[in-house]
Amino acid sequence: MRLRNKPGAMETINNHPEYILKDGSEYKGKWQTRFSKEQPIHIEVGSGKGQFIVNMAKAHPDINYIGIELQTNAIISILEKQLEERLPNLQLLLVNGADLTEYFASGEVDQVYLNFSDPWPKTKHEKRRLTFKTFLKTYEDISKPGAQLHFKTDNLGLFEYSLSSLSKYGMTLTQVWLDLHHSSYEENIMTEYEEKFSAKGQPIYRLEAQFNSN
Template sequence: MRLRNKPWAEQLIQEHPELISVNPTDMAGKWQTKFAQVQPIELELGSGKGKFIIEKAQKNPQINYLAMEVQTAALGMILKRQIELQLPNLQLLQANGRDINSLFAREEITKLYLNFSDPWPKTRHTKRRLTAPNFLEQYQDILLAPGNIEFKTDNQGLFEYSLVSCNNFGMKFDEVLLDLHQSERAAANITTEYEEKFSKKGQPIYFLAAHFK
């Protein structure tokens, strides 16, 4: 979902290269240098306004987090919070995820989060879905074995597609939930902005955790 334009966001991003990388062409294999400490790096692909990734970084100082988002307005909102918080284990990245393996070296990322990705419901747009085989192949390349992915959505069609796609790709499922908020995982679950909005309307949140190896 595209956010309203934030006229101030682009300038703010330009003013803070220490916290955000914009369309990097030479950072593959070097992301650890952006953090205060060398620690496992976990990536959220499509971070929206940043609630999930910021809370993750606050609760897990032993892990480095990358918030990847293409929308300037969304990144501006995350950056605004990070300027206030100055979390040493959080960095922002503005780039399109279509060629994600050009941004990271092989096995550079420990875990990947896909939260409420665009469902791209039309058949002709199947390859744009972030759980399509062309994306899974890239994730497998950048993820350190066993290659863990966590996926959340409110869209039943996308969830069903993702189950089939991951299974056909040979991934192993660690957990599949048809209603995350009514499961044992709910207590420790960190929500996104969209997740809170949808769940308040009574919409079940679908969840899967899977790995490649």
């Protein structure tokens, strides 16, 4: 979804290199130096306006979070939240999620989040889905052995596709929710989209999966 252009967004981004990078390749293998403490690194690919990643960082100060977003007009909203919160365990990266191996070293990431990704429903666009096998390979390449991937969506078609794609890739599905908000799961932190869709009674689908530890 295209977001309204925010005047001065790029200027604000350029003025705060302590929180956001437009090219993180120089920190490949050295992301811990961007944080005040050396802790497990969790990344969210496609962070949107950042409600999830900011609240996760607030709720879990013992984890270092990196929000990855391609759209300037989305990531500026996260940066604005961060300028208010000044969270020591949150960094932002304005890059394409398909190029993560350029910015992270092998084994540098402990966990990956995908929240309400574009479903790309047409078959010809399958390769653009963030749970397509080439993306899974990218996540695995930068993650520690046995790392987890957590995925949420309101789109049943994308969820069913993702269940199949992860299974075919050889990942272990450790937990699956077909109606998250009517389950006993108590640790959920919602995204902006999640609040909108769940308020309309739309089921929210969620899964946790693990990469092969070998």
